[in-house]
Amino acid sequence: MGVAEQGGKIRYAAILDTETSGLSPAEGAVCIEIAVMLYDVKLAQPVASYASLIRRDGNEAYGMSANAAEHVNGIPGDLLASAPEADVVWRCVKWLLAQADVIVAHRADFDKKFVPDLGRPWICSKSDIKWPGNMRGDHLVHLALNLGLGVASAHRAMTDVDTLARIFTRVAERGQDLEQLLLHASRPKVLYYAQVSYEDRRLASQNGFLWDPPTHGKNWYRYMPPEDIGELPFPVKTVPA
Numbered sequence: 001m002g003v004a005e006q007g008g009k010i011r012y013a014a015i016l017d018t019e020t021s022g023l024s025p026a027e028g029a030v031c032i033e034i035a036v037m038l039y040d041v042k043l044a045q046p047v048a049s050y051a052s053l054i055r056r057d058g059n060e061a062y063g064m065s066a067n068a069a070e071h072v073n074g075i076p077g078d079l080l081a082s083a084p085e086a087d088v089v090w091r092c093v094k095w096l097l098a099q100a101d102v103i104v105a106h107r108a109d110f111d112k113k114f115v116p117d118l119g120r121p122w123i124c125s126k127s128d129i130k131w132p133g134n135m136r137g138d139h140l141v142h143l144a145l146n147l148g149l150g151v152a153s154a155h156r157a158m159t160d161v162d163t164l165a166r167i168f169t170r171v172a173e174r175g176q177d178l179e180q181l182l183l184h185a186s187r188p189k190v191l192y193y194a195q196v197s198y199e200d201r202r203l204a205s206q207n208g209f210l211w212d213p214p215t216h217g218k219n220w221y222r223y224m225p226p227e228d229i230g231e232l233p234f235p236v237k238t239v240p241a
Helices: 077-082 086-097 108-112 140-146 157-173 178-185 201-206 226-231
Strands: 012-020 031-040 045-053 102-105 122-124 190-194 220-224 236-238
Touching: 012 108, 012 157, 031 086, 031 157, 045 086, 045 157, 102 108, 108 122, 122 178, 140 157, 157 178, 201 220, 220 226
Parallel strands: 012 102, 102 122
Antiparallel strands: 012 031, 031 045, 190 220, 190 236
16 A cells, blocks of 8 residues: 555654675575664654564585675575574564554565565655755665764664664654654655766765666666656656556
C-alpha cells in the first residue's frame, strides 16, 4: 500500500540497511546482514530495532568464502555459518515492519534488490529526501558530521541504521517536520537518465543520480518526481516505452 492510499500520513518509518556478499544478485550476491528500526516520525525517536546476520555457507573445497565482500563490510565468512536461517530473519523483519508506513534506506535502490517484497513503499535518503539547508545526502557520514553528530564506524547494517535515525532526530530538533519531509520524498517518481558527458559525470552524482551498468545499461539514473526536473543543471531523458 502506498502513502497516498494511507491518507497521505506517515507516523512510523522503518529505517533499513543491508550488507551483502557482492554488488549484484544477478552475479550471485545475497544479503548477509539486515538491520531495521521502527522510528516514530511524530516523536522523532526509535521505537524498536532488529539486526541479524543471515546464514550462508562457503565452499571450503573450492576455497570459496561465504562473503566475497568481507574486505568491504568486515563480516567474516565463517561467522555466517552460525547465523539464523533466512526465513527466520525475514519473519522477524516483517513483524517489525507491520506498523511502518514507509521504508527508508540510504541508496534504497540497492537494498531493495536484496530483500524480499516487504509490502511498503520505499524512500531513498540519498536521492529522495530534500534535506534542510540544502545539505547533500550523498554520504551518511558527511550528513551526520554536518549536523554535528559523531560517527563511530561504518559498513555494518545497524551502525548505518542508527546513524540515519540520529540524523532524523537532529533534523527534528532543529525544527523540521519529519512527516512533511518524508511525504515530500514519497511523491510519485519516474525513471530518468542524466544526459551528461564523461567529464561532467560528477555533476550527475552530485544531483542524486546513480551509476549501475548491470541494470541500467551504463547510464546515470534516478527515480524522481517529474515536477523536480527543472531544478537539474543538465537535461534528462525517460526510459523509452
